[in-house]
Amino acid sequence: MSIHGETQGAGRVRGLKCRLCGRRYPKQALNFCTEDFGPLEVEYDYVAVARSGLSRQAIESRPRTMWRYRELLPLDGEPAVGVQVGGTPLVRADRLARALGHRGPLYVKNDAVNHPTLSFKDRVVAVALSKAVELGFRTVGCASTGNLAGSVAANAAAAGLEAYILIPDGLEQGKVIGCSVYGARVVAIAGNYDHVNRLCSQIAFRYGWGFVNVNLRPFYAEGSKSMGFEIAEDLGWRAPDQVVAPMAGGSLVGKLHKAFVELKQLGLIESAAPRMFGAQASGCNPITQAVKTDAAKVRPVRQPATIAKSLAIGDPADGFFASRLLRETGGWGEDVDDDAIVEGMMLLAETEGIFTETAGGVTVAVARKLIEQGRLDADGTTVLCITGNGLKTQEAVADRVARPVVIRPTIEEFEALVGSPAADLVPAGA
Secondary structure, three states: OOOOOOOOOHHHEEEEEEOOOOOEEOOOOOOEOOOOOOEEEEEEOHHHHHHOOOOHHHHHOOOOOHHHHHHHOOOOOOOOOOOOOOOOOEEEOHHHHHHHOOOOOEEEEEHHHOOOOOEOHHHHHHHHHHHHHHOOOOEEEEEOOOHHHHHHHHHHHHHOOEEEEEEEOOOOHHHHHHHHOOOOEEEEEOOOHHHHHHHHHHHHHHHOOEEOOOOOHHHHHHOOHHHHHHHHHHOOOOOOOEEEEEOOOOHHHHHHHHHHHHHHHOOOOOOOOOEEEEEEEOOEOHHHHHHHHOOOOOOOOOOOOOOOHHHOOOOOOOHHHHHHHHHHOOOEEEEEOHHHHHHHHHHHHHHHOOOEOHHHHHHHHHHHHHHHHOOOOOOOOEEEEEOEEHHHOHHHOOOOOOOOOOOOOOHHHHHHHHOOOOHHHOOOOO
């Protein structure tokens, strides 16, 4: 029986299509065009989606997860894993807005509380592994800088799949433990993410396994759209004026924009013209550098050097498309150094009570920089995308937080520490 009361319907997904030459392929585990090696993307039959009766009312009547938008996700049936993923809060961040000098409505899309592994990667993995099950894979894997590793390991365990997780050696301990605990085979590679990714491509095709961000990448990337769908719905069925999102491989900004365009195409929102802004760390900024220099190609960063390890992808798979999108939408790409990243993490925690990982610190710090530059409209409706939880990268702020003061358990020592209470606060008769 369907967990949603209905099936998604295979007819709404036509197959895969090359983003460069337009050649079409059937639904399969393939991420590149065999003609020009361009990346493949899922193609939908939007007429069929419209005829399915998709409406605001239908969506709002469903459970508050990413699957309430199932007609625009690439599964033929019900999800095999991740049925509770999504539905994360869109937080009105007035205190942060004042600190940043942002006068208009400012929101934080907080995927740091996503289920089950506290990152937006739970969205893409839920789609990719559910598709892997549909395609008959029993062994799955990924190349990861941390968050994806934990999500693949957790969801593979829930689905009873064997998982191989390949990571660069030297990741934050919280992220290493966060994937090892689920019983996956974790292999650390002496090199950076790009070395890991190349090896995973070889493994996927040599062993015939389903690697979520290699041969399953077209399906995997579609999961990011659900974040955009939720933003539009929570804003009262409208797109924001501006979105600031972190960039590693560059897919997220593109899929957020695609989400708004799809909602507009189906008549669910009136306009889909947000300005998209991408955030990177200065120690690994291939996409923002391409934007700032108006370069036709993205030049890889050979030796990433930043505390934002989850964004340290020197040769981003979607870098060309991301840089083009930022310019076409009237947005921009900017990057910040490690000190600014930590300040961004601390500012979000101190103003809104949200503890984000280093990637979120990048997003906040870049937003501040864009406002100071006048590139981000301080009067517009702006959404900052927070993609991971700070509990995974505690090392980044360990030296910036105050150590506890130790006193003996007496009121006299507490008063010596904080001072005597005001007279009107002293209880009567004291």
